[in-house]
Amino acid sequence: MDSGHVDVAPGELPPDIQRYHYDFNLTTREARSSLYFDVAPPGGDCITLDAPDNVTDIRWNTGQPVSVQPASGTLRVCGEPLFAGQVLLEGGITVPEQTYDFSPVGFTRTRDHAGNTFSYLLNWVEQCDRFGPCNDDPGQLARYVLEVTHADGEVTLCPGKRTRVNSTKTRCELLQTPAPTYSSFAVASNRAWSRNQWLDVDGTKLVFFEVPGGRLAASLSKSVMAGYVRWIKGLLGPLPYGEELRIAGAPTQWLGVEHPANIILREDLPDLPPREYADMTRHTLMHEIVHQWAGNRTTLADAYDFAWKEAIAEYLTYVYEVRNWPADAARTRAYWDRLARTAFYHPRPTDRPTPFLSYAMETYGTGSMLFFVQLEDLLPGGQDTIVQAIKEFLSGSPGTRGVADLQAELERASGRDLDAYFNAWVYGAGETDWPTFTVNTTQQNGELRVEVTQKTFFSGKIYPVSVVIQVKGPTQTVNVPVSFGLQPTEATTSATVPFGEPVVSVAVDPENRVVSWNQSNGLQSLEAPPQRWLF
Structure with a gap:
């Protein structure tokens, strides 16, 4: 009898990927993913990962897996049961030259302003399965090695410590501080970079x-x-x-x-x-x-x-x-x-x-x-x-x-x-309903009372906020902070300040410090949004 033998019951292993080794050929777009994940007692024999549909040549600890079950957006792989230790899971893919969901995420070749080809493998939040098997949970930190094969003389960048192995290969290592998949699956290349x-x-x-x-x-x-x-x-x-x-x-x-x-x-x-x-x-x-x-x-x-x-x-x-x-x-x-x-x-x-x-x-x-x-x-x-x-x-x-x-x-x-x-x-949930502020001013004995009421279109919220009301007279301007506090119970509050001349105009939030529909400034609810950038 083998006293060192441990029977391992079949079971699902958590997709806690510790390290990725990603080989990518910029010319052919062929990629090979190697995923290392730890197995804790009582062990198991299967793992389910996010993955594209076309993963090939799958290996479980360098050998053939027992079973492979691709589904829409996932890949379940089962292999030799393991009580504790580490599993290496490998698979290949040809990365499509395309982008996804109206974004630049994917693999692209474009021309820079001087006409040179810029190649870019770009990942984003919950998108690493565009490039091979992975855990696309944004909270999953891991370590990485990227090996990029490229044309002779191509200048190639990738995350972490960069080494130019030779004129056709660049290696990048992220082996110290872990990082998320959304930013770490990345390769950028341009022959003309200096x-x-x-x-x-x-x-x-x-x-x-x-x-x-x-x-x-x-x-x-x-x-x-x-x-x-x-x-x-x-x-x-x-x-x-x-x-x-x-x-x-x-x-x-x-x-x-x-x-x-x-x-x-x-x-x-x-x-x-x-x-x-x-x-x-x-x-x-x-x-x-x-x-x-x-x-x-x-x-x-x-x-x-x-x-x-x-x-x-x-x-x-x-x-x-x-x-x-x-x-x-x-x-x-x-x-x-x-x-x-x-x-x-x-x-x-x-x-x-x-x-x-x-x-x-x-x-x-x-x-x-x-x-x-x-x-x-x-x-x-x-x-x-x-x-x-x-x-x-x-x-x-x-x-x-x-x-x-x-x-x-x-x-x-x-x-x-x-x-x-x-x-x-x-x-x-649903559409936002920011407040609108209306202002009423009264004056007596050289003092100005500024009363502010907030209202919403449909939510009925009373927002915790401090808003500045700018009051102008014939010769002076005063900014009056009016605070509803952090736990307001009333939709109207006020502040009183010295102000000894007639009120000519009133403006809400003149320095853009509060999100609101500022009726006093003539803003309309159908205001066109500005240019929106991602970066």
Whole structure:
């Protein structure tokens, strides 16, 4: 009798993938995925993964599997039972040259502004199964090795530590700090890219890859970016994926994409009209740098927690603008306000709306305004309290966070209960129903009483909020903060200030700090939404 033998009952193994090894040929589009996952007692013999329909040559610990059951969007593979240890699951696929769901996600070959071919394998939230078997749960952190075979002399980028093995092979390793699938399945390549070690900030290197005539690096100030890198590292710590951050210009649809240790920027950012942000290139790059921590090192607990990662990247960029270029920050805030008040979805929707892309494009406004800007005027310490809460939210070991975790950190930092605020502004199903404010003023004995009433179209909510009313007289202007508090019970409140002349005009929220339909400013509920960008 074999005393070391352990009988293993058949059973389903959790898809807890520890490491991916992804081999990809840029020319033929042939890929091979190798997935390593740990097995804990009492073990099992089957695993179900997200996968495309055309996976071939499947192996279980290098041997033939016992059974393979493809279904719509999934692949169930069973092999030799294992009580404890590690399983290596392998499969091949030819990646289609196509994109999905009205997005650039997929594999594409496009021409840059100089006519060179730019090749891009781009993943996103819950989309890794476009490229092979995987666990597309956005909260699943793993480690990666990418081996890319390419044409002789091709300049190829991928996440993590990059090694040019030879003239036709590039290897990238993400073996230290784990990362999510949404940003780590990525390969970008352009034969005409030239490497430019543009900036060294106390050992952190910003390296640009642009084709001749590229204008991204040339449009940026080295002293400005050095100051920003020092500030953001002082707040959030060392870059999580190494001290070399590669930044490449490309003909992309999105303004930018954050991959671990890599950022892809839209090559024509310097030429875009500064309608949304005062400096499109600077703002986008600063935003993407924040994502190395917010989105990559700390990632989403659920796809519909998407708003917090974009809100943090936007808000920390905005905070730096406030402290260095106040007029630019005001333009950023005005853009967010327009995005938010024309949004259909709450930043953390409870009904999981589709298509996901439409929801995601709104979060840059709703998340930034509702998680942070509005709370500056309701929490003790204002902006400093919120920045501290963000720092704590992103600290600790790499892992997943949800909107509820962000609320908890804001409550810890401020000492305030934010349930009523988040239930009113952040969570919700169906179409948003932001408040409208109406204002009534009365004067007596040199004092002005400003009474504000909020109402909604259909929800009947009373929103926790502090709104500024700007009152103008013949010779003076006064901004009057009117607060409903964090747990309002009445839809009308007021404030009284000294004001010794007739009221000529009244405006609601002149600095775009509150999401509302500001009737006093003549806004209509059918206002056209602004340009919506993903980055």
